[in-house]
Amino acid sequence: xxxxxxxxxMNRGEGGSSYAQNSSFIQKVASMTMLxxxxxxxxxxxxxxxxxxxxxxxxLGCAVGPTTFTVISIIxxxxxxxxxxxxxxxxELQVYLNDLPRNDxxxxxxxLSSKVVGNKCEKVSCYVMGVPGSFHGRLFPxxxxxxxxxxxxxxxxTQAPKGLTSKEGLALNKGKIYISKTSPPAITEAYLSQFHExxxxxxxxxxxxxxxxxxxxxxxxGRLSSNPSDMESCFTWELLAIAIAELVSQGxxxxxxxxxxxxxxxFPSPEEVKDIVKRDGSFTIDHIEGxxxxxxxxxxxxxxxxxxxCS
Numbered sequence: 427x428x429x430x431x432x433x434x435x436m437n438r439g440e441g442g443s444s445y446a447q448n449s450s451f452i453q454k455v456a457s458m459t460m461l462x463x464x465x466x467x468x469x470x471x472x473x474x475x476x477x478x479x480x481x482x483x484x485x486l487g488c489a490v491g492p493t494t495f496t497v498i499s500i501i502x503x504x505x506x507x508x509x510x511x512x513x514x515x516x517x518e519l520q521v522y523l524n525d526l527p528r529n530d531x532x533x534x535x536x537x538l539s540s541k542v543v544g545n546k547c548e549k550v551s552c553y554v555m556g557v558p559g560s561f562h563g564r565l566f567p568x569x570x571x572x573x574x575x576x577x578x579x580x581x582x583x584t585q586a587p588k589g590l591t592s593k594e595g596l597a598l599n600k601g602k603i604y605i606s607k608t609s610p611p612a613i614t615e616a617y618l619s620q621f622h623e624x625x626x627x628x629x630x631x632x633x634x635x636x637x638x639x640x641x642x643x644x645x646x647x648g649r650l651s652s653n654p655s656d657m658e659s660c661f662t663w664e665l666l667a668i669a670i671a672e673l674v675s676q677g678x679x680x681x682x683x684x685x686x687x688x689x690x691x692x693f694p695s696p697e698e699v700k701d702i703v704k705r706d707g708s709f710t711i712d713h714i715e716g717x718x719x720x721x722x723x724x725x726x727x728x729x730x731x732x733x734x735x736c737s
Contacts, residue, residue, distance in 0.1 A: 435525075445489055446491060470640075477514075482571050483574070494538075498538075502552055516549050522571075561628060562627045562628055574641070574642040577645045581648070586690045587692075617692045647691075
């Protein structure tokens, strides 16, 4: 069976079905968290990182943009602003763009060359490198990163959770592809356990790569409710499960394929994230906040407009 890191990637290219043309929701998320990233860069300068020759930043799970273009532009702008305020030499910026090996780095760098790196109007020189690989393991040398950023990526798991079948090999989450209201407690426990394992691996890897007093900004899909089967957490996957079940009823997909497919992703609550960070002990949390992004779309009265916005 092909591993998740070998199979998972966002749609390539710049066509109508590409990630580049269908990532407005992620851009909305990024726009709502710009202030957090700006404040983080300010924090780095307050810790005398402006005395360095260059600032090393990594964007993990960068996909194909354009969100990562915004991230780089914000960091460059804040660096220039702080260097001007401190009357110090303008730092150079080294950015490492990371995603799984099958990510479309060609389209990503094509956009970067014209939208970010090639901008001669800004004083901050920016050098960008691609780093293919899973962020659940080590990617960079020890003590090499000052800033780590990740938008809508860390909730992805290294694999579908273990323990989703009975001792007899029967699917425990029959007819579903994620946690749902009909899922037995073992499903929720398996998903949380896998997220705990993977997020801990992520934190451990970054703790070795980030310099003392370095910072991370992690934006991930989560839930505000303590119940992982609430609609806010499982609504999208529930719709997909219904759609796949319809294909099964038409004989287009084998029922076994539906029963054995489980999405390798988990949407944690803030309390779960804080608990894992505290247990790991590699980092401390300066700020954690939840945003409700679906409410306006779901309040739309026209079901067809609501459906388009949801999709």
